[in-house]
Amino acid sequence: MQHRIPKKTFFLISLLLMALIVSACAPEAPPPTATPVPTVEPTQPPATEAAATEAPVEEPTPAPTEEPTAEPTPAPSEEPAQASSLEGVTWQVTGYRNLQGKPAAPEGKAILTFQNGQLTGNGGCNSFYASYTLDGAQLTIVTQDGSPPIVCDDVTMAREQAILADLNEVASYAVKDGQLSLFNSDSVLLLSLTAQAAPTLDGVVWKATNINNGREAVVGLIEGAEITAIFAGDGSLSGSAGCNNYVASYTVDGDKLTIGVVTNTMMFCADPEGVMEQEAAYLAALGTVATYSIRDGVLELRTADGALAVRYVVATDSVVVSPEAASADPNPAAEDAKAAPVAFAAATTVPSGRITAPLGVNIRVGPGTQHPIGDACSRWRRLADHSYSG
Numbered sequence: 071m072q073h074r075i076p077k078k079t080f081f082l083i084s085l086l087l088m089a090l091i092v093s094a095c096a097p098e099a100p101p102p103t104a105t106p107v108p109t110v111e112p113t114q115p116p117a118t119e120a121a122a123t124e125a126p127v128e129e130p131t132p133a134p135t136e137e138p139t140a141e142p143t144p145a146p147s148e149e150p151a152q153a154s155s156l157e158g159v160t161w162q163v164t165g166y167r168n169l170q171g172k173p174a175a176p177e178g179k180a181i182l183t184f185q186n187g188q189l190t191g192n193g194g195c196n197s198f199y200a201s202y203t204l205d206g207a208q209l210t211i212v213t214q215d216g217s218p219p220i221v222c223d224d225v226t227m228a229r230e231q232a233i234l235a236d237l238n239e240v241a242s243y244a245v246k247d248g249q250l251s252l253f254n255s256d257s258v259l260l261l262s263l264t265a266q267a268a269p270t271l272d273g274v275v276w277k278a279t280n281i282n283n284g285r286e287a288v289v290g291l292i293e294g295a296e297i298t299a300i301f302a303g304d305g306s307l308s309g310s311a312g313c314n315n316y317v318a319s320y321t322v323d324g325d326k327l328t329i330g331v332v333t334n335t336m337m338f339c340a341d342p343e344g345v346m347e348q349e350a351a352y353l354a355a356l357g358t359v360a361t362y363s364i365r366d367g368v369l370e371l372r373t374a375d376g377a378l379a380v381r382y383v384v385a386t387d388s389v390v391v392s393p394e395a396a397s398a399d400p401n402p403a404a405e406d407a408k409a410a411p412v413a414f415a416a417a418t419t420v421p422s423g424r425i426t427a428p429l430g431v432n433i434r435v436g437p438g439t440q441h442p443i444g445d446a447c448s449r450w451r452r453l454a455d456h457s458y459s460g
Contacts, residue, residue: 271369
């Protein structure tokens with residue numbers, strides 16, 4: 071017997087079967103974590119990896135000023151150097167090694183000055199120049215060739231040559247108590263020098279070393295003849311011209327020097343030979359002076375054109391005595407000798423005389439016809455009162 075299924079039941083069963091079939095045939099859904107895995111695995115090259123490799127280049131580098139080697143440090147050459155006691159002083163040679171290699175004392179005056187790498191000096195006749203370098207107590211001197219030397223007496227020339235030879239051998243120096251010692255590389259003493267005060271125009275005795283002979287030549291003095299000049303503070307100039315004494319007036323304005331008419335005594339000297347010609351040249355040169363300069367203890371008088379008229383050095387064996395000091399003790403040896411002082415009496419009469427000449431007579435202010443004619447009577451009185459030491 072057949073049983074019939076109600077329609078309503080049959081419909082419900084059909085819906086149930088269809089649902090089962092659909093669920094069985096549909097593809098399985100991926101697990102929830104499967105989707106993000108490919109994007110986070112390190113083996114995958116994400117787009118941000120390139121940026122990560124460029125990061126070190128973009129990082130800021132330390133500034134050069136922050137590095138220890140970039141800090142500013144003073145260079146050794148820029149450190150302030152102490153002034154050497156060798157420099158800026160006029161040194162007078164008191165001892166040297168002569169051309170025979172033996173110690174000797176100079177018979178004349180020789181001076182040296184060191185300043186800013188330049189050495190200047192005068193050996194008593196010629197000026198000379200050199201360069202030098204300092205390194206602690208080490209001293210190197212290189213003398214320079216200058217103008218042809220002026221020929222002086224044999225003793226002076228030999229001294230100058232020896233001093234220049236000694237300077238070229240200097241390797242070190244020492245200064246103590248105003249004394250300068252120069253040594254060679256074997257520590258052998260070459261030169262001994264003493265610091266000198268810088269001289270001024272007046273207050274010292276100047277001894278001539280060279281004169282312009284008026285024939286466009288500067289020459290040294292004749293051996294045995296001495297020429298001196300004393301510039302007094304009252305504007306008077308006096309000295310010895312080699313044979314005769316002379317006097318004149320002078321004025322100074324800065325480095326300008328004007329010497330007035332020179333008056334001199336009228337003695338004649340036959341010895342040394344040529345001394346009278348030299349005297350005339352010297353007195354004539356004084357009349358051409360326009361400027362003066364003092365450097366390294368050397369006084370130079372020059373013409374308006376810059377030509378050398380006369381060159382002097384300080385006569386260290388002569389001093390200028392003021393009138394007050396000279397009259398304070400007219401006989402300083404009297405007390406020691408236990409003798410009565412010598413009395414000096416002023417002359418009560420003025421010397422006088424008469425010159426008779428049928429054709430007349432010219433009185434000149436100096437020896438020789440090159441000197442002008444003038445009234446020299448007032449100047450003879452000054453010459454009679456003039457005295458100096460030297």
